[in-house]
Amino acid sequence: MSSPVFLQDIQLNTAPLIVDLDGTLIHTDMLHESALRVSRDRPLDVLRIPLWLLQGKAVLKSELASRSSFDASLLPYNESLLAWLKEERAAGRRIVLCTASDRSIAQAVADHLGVFDDVLASDGAVNLAGDNKADALAQHYGHGNFDYVGNSSADLKVWRRARKAIVVNGARGLAQKAAALCNVEREFPPQPRGFAAWRKVLRVHQWMKNLLLFVPLMAAHRIADIDGWLTLVLAFVSFSLCASTVYIANDLLDLESDRAHPRKRLRPFASGAVPAWQGVVLAPVLLAVSLALGAFVGGTFLPWLLFYFVLTCVYSWGLKRVILLDCITLAMLYTLRITAGAAALSMPLSFWLLAFSVFLFLSLAFVKRYAELKSQALSGKQKVHGRGYYTSDEPLVLNLGVTAGYASAVVLALYLNSEVVLELYERPEAVWGAVPVLIFWISWIWMQAHRGHMHDDPVVFAVKDRASQLAGLAFGAALVVGALGWPW
Known part of the structure; x- marks a missing residue:
């Protein structure tokens, strides 16, 4: 049942504005990011995720949030939406953050932004999403007595109980579905993605480093060796896909560091242009294709490819945070490309070339x-x-x-x-x-x-x-x- 304060707000056309967090206020999902931080900082706890999930998503979110920390100031906020929220609050409107993320996360975001009058979130017992969110909002404010800002089809259950809908980052047709349930007041379009974003995800421009695979062939003056060139082209594709796998993993595990960097913050995962879960799905697929091609190359190329992959993973998980060892490891990763090229051709590698490369x-x-x-x-x-x-x-x-x-x-x-x-x-x-x-x-x-x-x-x-x-x-x-x- 609605309180007199809220009914008065409705009469003045200043219904409470309820704002979703994941994918709406921020261009990312905090459940995914919490899982990634735990996998990086406490990898053994990843094995406990299925047990937590069996107890419910609210428990999972609470456990992950308690085992990872984050800096709310570094999150990729939807700046256009945030600017509008500040205008609405300055006009006297009540703004509430309502999210399925754990309350500790929601409160940290609210404390940082300073635009919210209240916070509703999952509490370890109730997962505040879908029907649970719709019921909670209807209980707090009354059916049709609030406006809701959301981004996904899961929010349709909330819009069914709302007075107005504000659609943010919505997929094609979402605004029309929301309009069938309540009045759509405003839309905030999604970030443009397309091929350019995926090219940055794969770091295609970094593939030029893998041209080092061809150095042993040219250093041995075997320019006319057509079979050697064909073998190395296949090895180049295999190595490039493996490198992209590592780049994706590195970006996913290094989100906060990238967001603190003046240029790296624009990378697809750091900026939220590409959802983190898509990277989690894509990386193992690329690795599988890379290893299949590597096995087809023959020679001892595949073991060197695997060594490169393991070393890059070790670098991403820890060595890059160790002074001097990080640079030595990077030098080894460059040199490994030359070594792998020689392995693909089953040819010995010159001591001089290795020393020069290192x-x-x-x-x-x-x-x-x-x-x-x-x-x-x-x-x-x-x-x-x-x-x-x-x-x-x-x-x-x-x-x-x-x-x-x-x-x-x-x-x-x-x-x-x-x-x-x-x-x-x-x-x-x-x-x-x-x-x-x-x-x-x-x-x-x-x-x-x-x-x-x-x-x-x-x-x-x-x-x-x-x-x-x-x-x-x-x-x-x-x-x-x-x-x-x-x-x-």
Whole structure:
């Protein structure tokens, strides 16, 4: 039965505005995010999820919420909806947060935003969704005495009891279904998704790193080996799908760190452009296809692919939070691509190539971390979220990275003085031109990072950077002339 206060609000056309949380006020689902945080921080508790679920979804939500913490300020809020809610509250309207998420989560969101007069949520006993939510709201405010802001077909049961509907992020046809139950006051359209969002989910632009698989073939001067090229193309697809699996897992487990980053917060899962559950479903499918293709490649490629996958998982679950080990692991992951390429062709791998790769990629790993430190320092932060570094470590990381880069140039110079070069190159003296080019490029990359121009990933930056492109052409030209001789 409605109180006189609420009846007076109705008469003044200021019915309480009831707002859903998951998928409505925020572009994500807190149950999914709680499960992901528990799987990251307390993986053994994942085994208890089926037992909690058998006791009801309210129990599941309560248990997951109690075992994970989150920063309400970092959630991907629906800014247009939030701005409207603030206008309504400023006009004197009563705003209530009503969600199926656990009350501890709902209260944290309400405390952060400061726009809600009351909070209704699941309490460990009752899952406040569907019929339960509709009954609770009708009991609190009376049938037809409140307006409800929702986003899914599950909210139709609530709109049946409401005075007006505000449809947010609704699927096609949801507003029409709501209009059949009550008056639709307003619609907030969903975020555009499409191919661009999925391309970012898969990190297709990062697949260029897997071109390193072709390095052993070219280093052995087997350019005319058609079968080798076909094998490596298949290996490239397999490795790329495996890498995308890892990128998805990493993004799902690193949501809060990404949201605290000025650019990473725009990633599909962090921003809520793509629901987290879709990533959870897609990742194992990609991995299965990757392993099937890897088995078809033959040789010892599949064991190296599995090692790459395990190492990246270990990196995502913990090593990336350990200073120095994170960069060493990144360098190993780059080098593993070259190793896997050689394994696909069943060919031995040169000691010189491995040594050169380790130092070069260690330098690039430090560039990546240095760029993050620089960005966080400019934001006024003292510690990088989700990493073991302080922004005061910036000068040391720069020194370590430059040293590793120059070490790769020393390895290249020593290689050019070995007997192997005399066997592979017709004009070994021409190959020496690659050394100053490499020194220039390493210096250039670090100069750009120092000036704050570096993309989070130095490989992606190098592909787009004109000076890096010219350096790559000059480096390749020195190798070609050394192998084929002077053109005159």
